[in-house]
Amino acid sequence: MEITAMIMKDVLGLIMGGGRGTRLYPLTKKRSKPAVPLAGKYRLIDVPISNCLHSGIDKISILTQFNSVSLHRHIFQTYRRDMFTNGWVQIWAAEQTPDSTGWYQGTADAVRQQMVEIKNSGIKYVLVLAGDHLYRMDYRKFVQYHVDTKADITLAVQPVNGLEAPELGILKRSPDGEITSFIEKPDPESLHDLESSPGSEKPFMASMGIYVFSTDLLAELLATPGDDFGKDIIPQALSNHRVMGHIFDGYWADIGTIRRFYEVNLELAANPIFNLNLPNQPVYTNARFLPPTDVQGASLKKTLLAEGCSIAEAKITNSVIGIRSKIGSQVVIRDTIMMGADYYETDEHHAENRRLGRPDIGVGDGSIIEAAILDKKARIGRNVHIRFLPDRPDSETDQWAIRDGLVVVPKSAIIPDGTVI
Known part of the structure; x- marks a missing residue:
């Protein structure tokens, strides 16, 4: 089945606004993780929003709760849609309701608390994205794979080596792409049971924290206990749902620590593996109208x-x-x-x-x-x-x-x- 522009308009891009961001402190002392500046002029949140817009996703929501004022300001100043556009970029902040009185307890709980809004948007697919990663992905290919393989859930996965694996969510992917097991930050002793490509330089498959669900199935999964997708929802779903892994082998950086933030920024300056200068796929940000340097x-x-x-x-x-x-x-x-x-x-x-x-x-x-x-x-x-x-x-x-x-x-x-x- 071919993914058309109309089908991508039936996809909601749901971006996690992050919690306290303790590993990026003190950069997160006065702002949320996705609001942290990147490459001199952008913010981390600009990356997934730009990917959505380039992929034909025009309904985008950001789930926020902690130190979110500067993030909200940036979103409102940057991503304004006119009255002739069907799509939107919205902030869905944590709030007290008759059904929920607490903060988001994890990625899955954040989505659970916004299921009313998700259903009201009238979309068929929900694409769950992280707000603190640097990568350029065409989500159309991701959704195409999800539809072609008749998956219930699809994860974006990236090949990694044995040194990187213990810090990530590692899954076992069969030759036909189905995920048979998933462990969040596995012990080094258990890694030999998780090789998806034995003998290769990068034999393990890491979850990128990017998922696609049908709206109905997402609501069903979140009706059961579990606050986090990687630790709770995805491992529980493996036994009775078809969970597929879509391989993404382009540049991807999880900017979760001060050291990684520092390294990624200097890589962009000294040896830019990630190309910011693509005229047809720019990273959007606030148009500030500044003078030349x-x-x-x-x-x-x-x-x-x-x-x-x-x-x-x-x-x-x-x-x-x-x-x-x-x-x-x-x-x-x-x-x-x-x-x-x-x-x-x-x-x-x-x-x-x-x-x-x-x-x-x-x-x-x-x-x-x-x-x-x-x-x-x-x-x-x-x-x-x-x-x-x-x-x-x-x-x-x-x-x-x-x-x-x-x-x-x-x-x-x-x-x-x-x-x-």
């Missing part, structure tokens, strides 16, 4: 540079420089993610900064920044040195933290002149 004598190498920046005579290597970043003279930035700012400071702002004795937003003259993540609106003074020290233990102060060996300066933090970290 102003570079005055700086040296940039392997750097992803967003628009609206002002850079003096600095030396920047293997880094991501986000929107509206301001970098002073004689600054050295290496192996660093600088997220930029949400607004430009005016003369009045600068006068207030002087009165309060705090640096302007950006990186001040003479500072050296190595292996760091500078969140939005961070104020780095003059002659600050953020050093790379291997094997640093995790720690935290009021203005900076160490996570996975990296220095993270949280949103709006202040690092005074001359500070050494």
Whole structure:
């Protein structure tokens, strides 16, 4: 059966807005995971929404509950549909109802609490997506596979090696594509029973946290106990439903930790396996109408540079420089993610900064920044040195933290002149 544009319009894209995001803290101190900036100008949520729009899915809902204000603002500012469009991009926030009085308890429980809205949308298929992954997928092929194989449930799966497998949900996939077993984060001892392609470089199949169900079956499955798809619903369904695995072998990154967030961003700058520059498949984001970046004598190498920046005579290597970043003279930035700012400071702002004795937003003259993540609106003074020290233990102060060996300066933090970290 051929998937037509009309059938894809009968698919709801349901994106998980994430919980507390503790593994991405302190980037999630004031925002939800999907709202975390990516590649200097995007947010993580832009990836699944863009994939949906390119795949012909025009009904998209995001399930949110924790630190969701900035995410809501971004969605409303970016994804506005006009009155002549049948589709929509909606926020479905956790709420108290006569049937539910608590927060979402997991991915499956979040969907369960919104089943009334899902049924009211009148769609046939529900495509469940994560809000913190980087990949480019044509969901039409995914839904086509689901229909062609007469599946009850279909999972997107990716081949992985034995080192990656213990951190992921691993499934056993038969030659015809059917999933026969599924274990979330299996012990290394049990991996030999889960090989789907014995002898290959990547013998294991990992769940990408992407599922497609018919609406009726989804309602039936969620009528039984279980708060999480990977831990509860999918393993329970294997015994009496046809669960298929659709192989996706393109680039995919689960950006669930500070270290992985850092690595993925620098990969985009230094060796971009994931191509952001595809004219026919752009990653959509807020159209900010920023001016061109102003570079005055700086040296940039392997750097992803967003628009609206002002850079003096600095030396920047293997880094991501986000929107509206301001970098002073004689600054050295290496192996660093600088997220930029949400607004430009005016003369009045600068006068207030002087009165309060705090640096302007950006990186001040003479500072050296190595292996760091500078969140939005961070104020780095003059002659600050953020050093790379291997094997640093995790720690935290009021203005900076160490996570996975990296220095993270949280949103709006202040690092005074001359500070050494």
